[in-house]
Amino acid sequence: MLDLKICPSCGDRADFPQVRDERLVCGECGHGWSFRRLPLFAVTGPSAGGKSTVGPVLADRLRDTVVALEQDVLWTGGLRDDVEGHPLFRSTWLRMAAMIGQSGRPVVLCGTVVPAEFEPLPERVFFSRIHYLALVAEPDVLAARLRARPAWREWDEPRIAEMLAFNEWLRADAATMSPPVDLLDTTDAPVADIASRVTEWIKARLPPDPREPT
Template sequence: MIEICSNCGNYEWDKEIIENKLRCPKCGAEWEFKSLPLLILTGCSGVGKTTTAIEIMRRKVDFVVLDADIFTGFINWDDEESCNKWVEIIANISKDIIQSGTLVLWTMAGCLDRFPKVYNSRYFSEIICLALVTDEDSLRQRMQEGRGITDENWINSSCDYNRYFMEHTQVGDTKYELLDISMKSPKEVADDVINWVHGKVFV
């Protein structure tokens, strides 16, 4: 919404950004906007992103927690344009929430590399990612016993992705930090994530 010009009604995604202001190329009107970090809690399927998010939402925190999977029913994962649209929607919603001064933490597994490429990423001061990782035995146990997953291809794919996070520092141009949750309870992981958020953006 913040890209809509209240002076001439221009709703196109064509605004110029000059420091903390938007400028309408059609009428020249300018207006201020808030630019804050976009926060992402990532990790492979089954590692505990949703469990952590639910635990955080039970606390009284000063940021919003949302699950990017709410949009996955509209996505064709084999289509690059569809995946880009998914990331664009997440960024679009986030930039509007941030205008109230409230930070947003999304839980999501894939497409991290697409954030720097979408239009709405220009509204964030930076994109900050934290990847949950665990040892392979714990991950298999979480998936098989915790979620009842029996599909070996799914389990092996998650183990491969978990290993990728542990062996690298970024996906495409999107960098991330690691939080090893192998020996931690959901409450301890939630505490760590909350402290990570505060350490990154409330200093």
């Protein structure tokens, strides 16, 4: 069963999946089964930090090792929940990433997220760890990038101010988050250099053999 919330024995669907001794356990029938409990890599940060630019490069350079995905592809009306932190949207992504991970390749998710929006969710149990790397930049550079975006993206001044505040919050508090968020300043760095540094960051945190189930 690719959907890890569904018991392959009795078919019960768990709202709160359980892991015991590195095996998923059905709360209804007690059946336990092995699965690949891989890390998830969240390449996060403010809009215009460089996530979407570096994503295709990661997909190419690490194509035999990870699956790189763009978070906004699921940002549809049905998942645009109004609850703070967007838990439905986040939970859907964790379920999707966990299913992809059963092929033996961890997911690199490029999109704006912070630990407080992933770590408390029931689906967090599917991952050994979530690693966070935020691409940030100097405020004037970030604002210029946002103002240069196409009109359909609707980056007006109030929205830009909101994103600048998020950028500054990340830069100030990343190290105190749980788990801490690593930072990479993209202000002056060429895309190739940013991609190389993100690639090395991911490689340094990959498990020895992600193809083996736990």
